[in-house]
Amino acid sequence: MKNDFGLERFAKLVIKQDDLRTLYFRAFAFLLDFFDADKLYFFKFSKRKQCFDPKAALNRDILEEVVKGDYESFNIEEAFEKEFNLNFRAFGSSCNDVVRSLAKLVVDKKVKSIKSSSIKSARLKSLWSQLKLNDEAFYVPLFSLNEMVGFVLFDKVIDYDNSKAYFDLLGCAIGRLFLLKNIDNLSNLLATKDDEDKRKQKLYQIGKTAMIMAHEMKNSLIGIMGLFSRLKAYVDEDKKAQRYYEIIESQLKKLYEFTFDINKFSKIGDGADIREVEIADIIDNSIEMASSFSNDVKFSVSIGKDASVIEADKSQLEQVFLNLFKNSIEAKKQGSVKIDVSVRKEGEFVVIKIKDNSGGVDEETLKNMMKPFFTTKSYGTGLGLAIVKGIIDIYNGSLSFKNVKDGLECVIKLPQKNNTGGSDGRKEKNHGCG
Known part of the structure; x- marks a missing residue:
């Protein structure tokens, strides 16, 4: 294994990819180089055909031609159309018997080395020869979401025990x-x-x-x-x-x-404990938690008397405020963070406005920011605002964002009286205890 490679580098590489073929090629290019192997073959399990399809192959020549040390930006199409790869994928036409035989030989949940001398089938020996595998190859099953999605063959025995984290990632x-x-x-x-x-x-x-x-x-x-x-x-x-x-x-x-x-x-919506809660308590708790993200943040809070109480799950609303406060703090690049919170009653609804001085966002971000996994942060999961929206939706409320002078304003509209029935259809009163 090469000493200058790292788990952090591999993690950044695989998390960025947005389609499976690109992920396979870039991850396998890294691993081929990482283990100093000459050849790598990936057989993907097809649920539709209930067999393993030859999916991607890389060798040292392809690696040197298309990667040049940059696993993030090499030409995937060029690697995919190389003769070495085309020949490998041809083995899987209609899941032929020789591929099935190989799968039967190797497929289980444990990594292992395979010696050509242990192969009895003449057809399988022929495939071994055509794949130009060494006298001993190494088999690694690949799992995701608790299911085997395929297996990888290296043309050499690798140090799996000290590199399992790469396959887990x-x-x-x-x-x-x-x-x-x-x-x-x-x-x-x-x-x-x-x-x-x-x-x-x-x-x-x-x-x-x-x-x-x-x-x-x-x-x-x-x-x-x-x-x-x-x-x-x-x-x-x-x-x-x-x-x-x-x-x-x-x-x-x-x-x-x-x-x-x-x-x-x-788990949004599971086990909601609907009670009458003080909005001031929820905001205060959220401010205390959010303040740990920055030493230079100032809050201004204004709550109308007739809007001070709402029927909701306290922990859910704290999650809403905390996520929104955290986003405002992280969006401010320089200087003090200022967050203004106002709560007013409008008819049967409580309207909460959260305004910051982050500088606002571009139109594309404004359009997509509540979609799951959308993020402009290099370290974000893209689930924070999706969680916020999911909670607001439970109460049949609304959530919107707009650019205002110097920043971004979030507007939340919630029914003051719970109309969801809670997780089990009950309402509990908690007078003044929050």
């Missing part, structure tokens, strides 16, 4: 794209279908997928972070190693936080 990145695809499918369905039962079923599937993804990512990251923390003792005397350690640690924490955002997003 790749599985997380694949799961993220699966989730995005499901969300796109759901959006299309909601835009074109009126059948409420189908909508609910799709929503359930998305929530289930999101929860599974968050669970699997969290489990993998707990293991990675646990093992990684043991390395601290070995880098105390090396300043360069300390810096690498801090960078990787921060990236792992961000990925871990990402799993919690997904979990929040998938």
Whole structure:
């Protein structure tokens, strides 16, 4: 393995990709180079055909021709159309028997080395020869969302035990794209279908997928972070190693936080505890939490007497305010952050306006900022405002943003009396206790 490669570099690479083919090629180019291998083959599992399809192949010649050390921007089409890749994918025409035989030989949940001398099938030996594999190859199953999505063959034995984190991160990145695809499918369905039962079923599937993804990512990251923390003792005397350690640690924490955002997003609406709550208490708690993100932030709060109480879930509204305050703080590049909050009653609704001095956003961001996974931050998950909108929607309220002088204004409109019935159809009064 090359010493100048790092987990942080790989994490940044795979999280950026927005389609599976690009993700596969860029991740596999990195791994081929990382392990100093000459050839790598990826067989993707097809649920439709119930077999493994030859999907992508890279060798040292392709790597040197198209990558040139930059895994982020090399020409994917050029790599995909190389003769080496075309010949490999031809093996999978209609899932022929020889590919099925290979899958039967290697497919299980454990990594392992495979020796050509152990192969009995003449056709499989022929495939081994055509793939130009060495006398011993290495098999790595690839998992995402608790399912095997394919397997990778290297033409040499690799140090898997000390690099498992790379394959775990790749599985997380694949799961993220699966989730995005499901969300796109759901959006299309909601835009074109009126059948409420189908909508609910799709929503359930998305929530289930999101929860599974968050669970699997969290489990993998707990293991990675646990093992990684043991390395601290070995880098105390090396300043360069300390810096690498801090960078990787921060990236792992961000990925871990990402799993919690997904979990929040998938559980919006579950277990709402509807009570009569004081808006002032909710705002004060949120300000206290948000102030930890900056030492230079000032809040101004104005609450109308007839708008001081609302029926809602306190923790949900605190999540709304905290996310909005945090966004305003992070959007301000220089100088003091100023956030003005006003709460007024309009008819049967409570209208909350949050205005900052962040400088506002461009039209494209204004149009897309509430969509799941949309973010302009290099470190963001893109779920903060989607969570806010999801909570507001529960109460049949509305959420909007507009650019104003020096910043951005958010307007939230909520019914003062709960009209959702809560998670179990009950309302509880909590006079003055918040």
